[in-house]
Amino acid sequence: xxxxxxxxxxxxxxxxxxxxxxxxxxxxxxxxxxxxxxxxxxxxxxxxxxxxxxxxxxxxxxxxxxxxxxxxxxxxxxxxxxxxxxxxxxxxxxxxxxxxxxxxxxxxx
Amino acid sequence: xxxxxxxxxxxxxxxxxxxxxxxxxxxxxxxxxxxxxxxxxxxxxxxxxxxxxxxxxxxxxxxxxxxxxxxxxxxxxxxxxxxxxxxxxxxxxxxxxxxxxxxxxxxxxxxx
Numbered sequence: 001x002x003x004x005x006x007x008x009x010x011x012x013x014x015x016x017x018x019x020x021x022x023x024x025x026x027x028x029x030x031x032x033x034x035x036x037x038x039x040x041x042x043x044x045x046x047x048x049x050x051x052x053x054x055x056x057x058x059x060x061x062x063x064x065x066x067x068x069x070x071x072x073x074x075x076x077x078x079x080x081x082x083x084x085x086x087x088x089x090x091x092x093x094x095x096x097x098x099x100x101x102x103x104x105x106x107x108x109x
Numbered sequence: 110x111x112x113x114x115x116x117x118x119x120x121x122x123x124x125x126x127x128x129x130x131x132x133x134x135x136x137x138x139x140x141x142x143x144x145x146x147x148x149x150x151x152x153x154x155x156x157x158x159x160x161x162x163x164x165x166x167x168x169x170x171x172x173x174x175x176x177x178x179x180x181x182x183x184x185x186x187x188x189x190x191x192x193x194x195x196x197x198x199x200x201x202x203x204x205x206x207x208x209x210x211x212x213x214x215x216x217x218x219x220x221x
Contacts, residue, residue, distance in 0.1 A: 033209050037150070041197060041215050048209035084150055090206060096142060096165050097210060099152040 002027045002091045006100035013077050013107050021072040021103045023087035029065040030090050033097065034072050037084040046072070046085075077107045112136050115200050115213035122190055123221055130185045130216045132200030138211075139204065140164070141183040143175060146197040146215070155198075158183050190220045 003026035013019055023032070034046040047054050047061040049070065054061055058077075063070040074081055084102040091098035113134045122128050134141060142165075143155040156175040157165035163175070172188045183200060200213040 031206055035212075041217070043199060043212040043215070045209045045211060050207075086152065088152075088210075096154040096157050098154075102150055104150075 002089060002098050004087060004089065004098055004100035006085075006087060006103050008103060009101065010104045011106070013105065015077060015079060015107055015109050017077050017107075018073070018075045019077060019105070021074070021085055021087075021105075023070045023072075023100055025068040025070075025089055027068070029063060029068055029070070031097075032063050032065075032070050032087060032089045034061055034070070035086040035088065036081075037086065037102070038080075039083055043086075074105075077105075079107045079109055081105060082107045112211050113200055113202055113213040115198075115216050117216060118214065119217050119219075121219045121221065124190055124192060126190050127186070127188045128190060128218070129187070130198055130200075130218075132183045132185070132213055134181055134200075134202040134211070136202055136204070136211060138202035139180060140202060141177065141180070142201040142203070142210070143183065143185050144199045144201060144212075146199060148196070152199070156183075156185075187218075190218075192220050194218060195220045 005024045036044045049061045049063045051065045058075045060073045086102045088097040088099040140159045142157045158177040161177045174186045177183045197215045201210045203210045
């Protein structure tokens with residue numbers, strides 16, 4: 001099945017800094033999604049982005065399907081951005097998401 | 110107005126017990142899922158149901174049995190709980206392959 005690699009595994013930022021998280025896929029990208037798991041454990045869908053670029057406030061995501069990767073940009077980071085960011089794509093014909101191992105982001109005040 | 114709701118949020122139980130986790134979605138989605146998140150935060154699919162029909166049944170011990178009485182509900186029953194079953198279990202739903210997933214808030218299961 002599809003392999004999903006996320007980098008970096010851990011990231012520590014000072015509040016106000018910008019960051020880029022990356023997701024590489026071993027197979028063609030079909031239905032890529034980015035999630036944020038906050039410190040309370042809740043999983044929030046940030047973007048459904050099989051290709052192209054989308055923006056939502058300080059967050060934006062770009063997927064280059066032909067090169068099998070996606071990037072998540074966080075600008076002017078805030079402490080509330082802390083948590084684990086996951087990317088995922090469909091791994092089979094039945095439509096279940098295969099997740100990467102996540103990037104743990106800590107934003108310090 | 111919770112979109113995907115799971116109960117209970119926390120579950121502490123002894124080895125050997127049987128327990129259930131309930132999930133309900135009010136999004137009108139056809140497909141529902143159970144995912145398990147281990148202590149290293151890795152998320153792995155367990156089951157998928159589409160319109161009450163089992164679609165995916167990954168390599169999960171048969172002590173785990175999903176039940177979908179209708180397309181808005183997907184429950185997870187676990188028999189003879191073991192220490193290794195301790196994890197966070199997430200329910201999710203989706204409107205189809207071209208749509209994003211919506212996750213419930215998770216159920217933290219601790220087996221002692």
